[in-house]
Amino acid sequence: MADVILETHGLSKHFGGLKAVENVSIAVEEGDIFGLIGPNGAGKTTLQNVVAGTYPPTKGRVVFQGRDVTGFKPHQICRAGISRTYQIVRSFPRLTALENVMVGAVFGARLPEGAARAKARELLDFVDFPLDPDTPANALNTMQLKRVEMAKALATGCRLLFLDEVAAGLTPSELNVIIALIRRIRDGGVTILIVEHLMKLIMEVCSRIAVLCFGELLAVDVPQAVARDERVAKAYLGDGFVLE
Ligand SMILES: Nc1ncnc2c1ncn2[C@@H]1O[C@H](COP(=O)(O)OP(=O)(O)OP(=O)(O)O)[C@@H](O)[C@H]1O
Ligand SMILES: [Mg+2]
Numbered sequence: 001m002a003d004v005i006l007e008t009h010g011l012s013k014h015f016g017g018l019k020a021v022e023n024v025s026i027a028v029e030e031g032d033i034f035g036l037i038g039p040n041g042a043g044k045t046t047l048q049n050v051v052a053g054t055y056p057p058t059k060g061r062v063v064f065q066g067r068d069v070t071g072f073k074p075h076q077i078c079r080a081g082i083s084r085t086y087q088i089v090r091s092f093p094r095l096t097a098l099e100n101v102m103v104g105a106v107f108g109a110r111l112p113e114g115a116a117r118a119k120a121r122e123l124l125d126f127v128d129f130p131l132d133p134d135t136p137a138n139a140l141n142t143m144q145l146k147r148v149e150m151a152k153a154l155a156t157g158c159r160l161l162f163l164d165e166v167a168a169g170l171t172p173s174e175l176n177v178i179i180a181l182i183r184r185i186r187d188g189g190v191t192i193l194i195v196e197h198l199m200k201l202i203m204e205v206c207s208r209i210a211v212l213c214f215g216e217l218l219a220v221d222v223p224q225a226v227a228r229d230e231r232v233a234k235a236y237l238g239d240g241f242v243l244e
Helices: 044-052 074-080 097-108 113-126 142-154 172-187 199-205 223-228 230-237
Strands: 004-015 018-029 033-037 059-064 082-084 160-164 191-195 208-213 216-221
Touching: 004 044, 004 191, 018 033, 018 044, 018 059, 018 191, 018 208, 033 044, 033 172, 033 199, 044 074, 044 082, 044 160, 044 191, 074 082, 074 097, 082 142, 097 113, 097 142, 113 142, 142 160, 142 172, 172 191, 172 199, 191 199, 199 223, 208 223, 208 230, 216 223, 216 230, 223 230
Parallel strands: 018 216, 033 191, 033 208, 082 160, 160 191
Antiparallel strands: 004 018, 004 059, 208 216
8 A cells, every 4th residue: 555645634724603624534645646526615725725834724633744744834835845736827927937937946946046947947848838938927828827837836846736626727638638747747756636626537537536515524435436426416416416
């Protein structure tokens, strides 16, 4: 059995009276592509935010590579080896594609400028960035920006990568490209935790899936079992439906 890279123990995040994440315990194995699904407002982004240090949990613990990282600040989490892309793409529009990726290498991996530039070039190749690396970010289309975002996250030297709705806004052929890219990143030795609404992507790439509903963990299982789980279908669609 592979080592567990990330564990949450009874993790909760409340916003006033709202239990956005409630008592969630999951274990992500090294080398997994682990899916996090659930209806809108289920707490998926909040769970990623709490693990990534955007805010401290209300209760519970986060353990990364055997080390308690509960309450770490975002830059400490990044240095520990967790990086992320955002549901809303956040590039620096006035920087070039290359400079955007260098930000990850300089501030995450703390590489000096020359090494950061070389690393950024290598990663833009790795994600098949199709244009001149010196193209300004504000001239890129959605798919090109997603590639840059992924390269920037990888440039931190992370061991665990959070992807939040990377497939949003993509065409079916772009979706296949993203699926291949996600697998390539995993094969390069980075564990992936992916939040996604698009079932095709989740079912194809994930080895395990956790389902959140109103902040609580409803199920954790392999994709086939989650797709057949009546509680999961009900959470999404009401009675009488199956996911697939
Ligand atoms: N900073 C915040 N302050 C107050 N409430 C918040 C905050 N962030 C999230 N929430 C609330 O917490 C709940 C969970 O939100 P979250 O964004 O984690 O859901 P999600 O599963 O990512 O949804 P989606 O699929 O729509 O992205 C929602 O009710 C949301 O309104
Ligand atoms: Mg979200």
